[in-house]
Amino acid sequence: MNAPASPVVRYLARRPWAARLLVIAFLVGLWEIAARFVVDPLFLSPPSRVIASLGTVFATRGVPAALQLTLFELAVAFVLAVAIGLVLGLAVGLQPFVRRSFFPIVLLLYGMPQVTILPLFILFFGIGAASKIAFGVTHGVFPIIVTVVAGVQNLKPILLTSARSMGASRWQIFRYVIFPHMVPSFFTGMRLGMSGVLLGVLLAELYVSIAGIGYFTTLFTQNFDPTKLLGLIGVLAAMAIALNAVVRRAEAHFARWRAG
Amino acid sequence: MADTSTGLRRRDALASRLVQVGFLAAVIVLWYLAATRWGVNRLLLPNPVAVFDNLVDILRSGEYIDDLKVTLGELAAAFAISVTGGVTLGYLVSRSPYAIRVFEPLFAAIYAIPIILFLPLFVLFFGLGPASKIALGAAISFFPIAINTITGFGTVDRSYVTAARSMGASDYHLFRHVLVPAALPVILSGLRMGFTVALLSIIGSETLASLAGLGHRIVHLAESMEMARMFAYIVFVIAIAAILNAVVSGLEARGRRN
Numbered sequence: 001m002n003a004p005a006s007p008v009v010r011y012l013a014r015r016p017w018a019a020r021l022l023v024i025a026f027l028v029g030l031w032e033i034a035a036r037f038v039v040d041p042l043f044l045s046p047p048s049r050v051i052a053s054l055g056t057v058f059a060t061r062g063v064p065a066a067l068q069l070t071l072f073e074l075a076v077a078f079v080l081a082v083a084i085g086l087v088l089g090l091a092v093g094l095q096p097f098v099r100r101s102f103f104p105i106v107l108l109l110y111g112m113p114q115v116t117i118l119p120l121f122i123l124f125f126g127i128g129a130a131s132k133i134a135f136g137v138t139h140g141v142f143p144i145i146v147t148v149v150a151g152v153q154n155l156k157p158i159l160l161t162s163a164r165s166m167g168a169s170r171w172q173i174f175r176y177v178i179f180p181h182m183v184p185s186f187f188t189g190m191r192l193g194m195s196g197v198l199l200g201v202l203l204a205e206l207y208v209s210i211a212g213i214g215y216f217t218t219l220f221t222q223n224f225d226p227t228k229l230l231g232l233i234g235v236l237a238a239m240a241i242a243l244n245a246v247v248r249r250a251e252a253h254f255a256r257w258r259a260g
Numbered sequence: 261m262a263d264t265s266t267g268l269r270r271r272d273a274l275a276s277r278l279v280q281v282g283f284l285a286a287v288i289v290l291w292y293l294a295a296t297r298w299g300v301n302r303l304l305l306p307n308p309v310a311v312f313d314n315l316v317d318i319l320r321s322g323e324y325i326d327d328l329k330v331t332l333g334e335l336a337a338a339f340a341i342s343v344t345g346g347v348t349l350g351y352l353v354s355r356s357p358y359a360i361r362v363f364e365p366l367f368a369a370i371y372a373i374p375i376i377l378f379l380p381l382f383v384l385f386f387g388l389g390p391a392s393k394i395a396l397g398a399a400i401s402f403f404p405i406a407i408n409t410i411t412g413f414g415t416v417d418r419s420y421v422t423a424a425r426s427m428g429a430s431d432y433h434l435f436r437h438v439l440v441p442a443a444l445p446v447i448l449s450g451l452r453m454g455f456t457v458a459l460l461s462i463i464g465s466e467t468l469a470s471l472a473g474l475g476h477r478i479v480h481l482a483e484s485m486e487m488a489r490m491f492a493y494i495v496f497v498i499a500i501a502a503i504l505n506a507v508v509s510g511l512e513a514r515g516r517r518n
Binding site: 043240244 | 275
C-alpha cells in the first residue's frame, strides 16, 4: 500500500473522478470491442459509430418532434404531479387525524404495481400525449405526497404554538413556519417525483406511441438499426442523468439552512 | 388521566379505521353506480360484480397458474442474479474508501436512469421470452442493492473494527461478528428495494413485450376487450404483489432484529 507510487497512481489517488472516467472509458472500450468483433452487428453497434451517427438520428424525420413531444409530456406531467402532490400532501399531512386515516391509503396506492393498469390508461386517455401525461402523474405524485407529509410531520409543535401565541395569522404560519420546514423534504420529493414521472411517461411511451420517443425506439428495434436505437436511448439517458443532477443540486441548496 | 388519554387514542384509532373503510366502500359504491346507473361505457368500466365473478372464476379454475409460474420464475432468477452480483460487487467496492469514491457516484448516476428505456435492447439481445425480463429485472435491481451494500459496509464505525482487531479478531471473525451485523440493516433495505423494483420491472416488461406471464395476460385481455376479466387479473396481480412485498418487508424486519 505504501510502496513508492508512480506519478500516475499518485495523480489518480488524489482525483477519484479521474479514476471514474478511466472506469467509464474501460467499459466503453469493452463495448466497442464486443460490438466490432463479437456480437452480430444487427444487434449491437460500437459506441464510435453510435456517436458518429447521432447527427443522422436527429436528422431522421420526426425524431426532433418526438423528443420535443416527450419533453413536453414530461414537463406537463411533472408540474401536475408537483401541484397535486403538494395540495394532497398538505391536505393529508397537516391534520393528525386526517393523516392517520388517509396516509395508509396513500401508502397502499404507492405500493401498488401501476404498470398493471397501463392498458387502462390507454383505454381512458387514448394513445396520444394525454395517456403518457396521466401515467407520468400517477407515478410522480405518490413520492411527492409521501415526502410532503413526512416533512410536515417533522414540524415541531412548539414552533406552531409559539407562532400562534405571538399572534401569527394562518397565512403567516404557513409562510414563515411550515413552508421553510417543508422545503428540504419538498425538494427530495421533487427528485423522487421526477424519476417517477420519467418512469411513467417512458413506460407509457414504450407501451404504445404514435409520435413520441416510444414510436421511434420501436421503429429502430424492428428495423434492426441498433446504431440509431442506441443513439436515441443514449440521449434520453443523458437527459435523465442531467435532470437528476439539477434536482439534486437544488435539494442540497435548499437543505443547507438546516445543517447550519 | 392516563386512562382517558389511552381511551381517547383508541377511539381516535377506531375512527380513522372507520374513515378508511368508509373511503374504500365509497370507491366501490361509486364504481358500481358509474358502471350500472350513470351509463359509463362497459368497455371503460366493467361492473364490479362481474369483475368479482371473474376473479372467483380465475382462482377456482386455476388458469392463472401458468402465467404466475412464468412471472415468479423470472422474478426469482432476476433477484438471485442481482443479489449475488450486487452484494459481491458492493462488498468489494466498500473495502477501500478510494474505491467507494470512484464507484459510488457512478452507480448513483446510472441508478438515476430509467433503465426501462433499454428494454428494446434487452429484447433484441435476449428475445421476447423470459430471458429478456430476467436480464432487465436483474439490471434494474442491481443498483439499489449494490449502492446499499456499499453504504452498509462502508459506514461501519471504525472504532468497532479497531476494537475487534485489538482484541485479536481474525479476518473471518471481523467479517462475521462486526461487519455483517453492523451493515445488515442497510443491506436488507437495499434488498427490499431491489426486490420491489425487480417485481415492477418484470411485470412492466411483460406488459410491454412478452409471450407469457401475468403482465402479458393483462395486455392480452385488454386487446381482446375482455374488460371484466382484465380488471379481475389486475386485482389478482396487485394482491400477489402486496403479498410478496409484505413477506419481504416481514423478512427484512426479522433480519434487522437478529
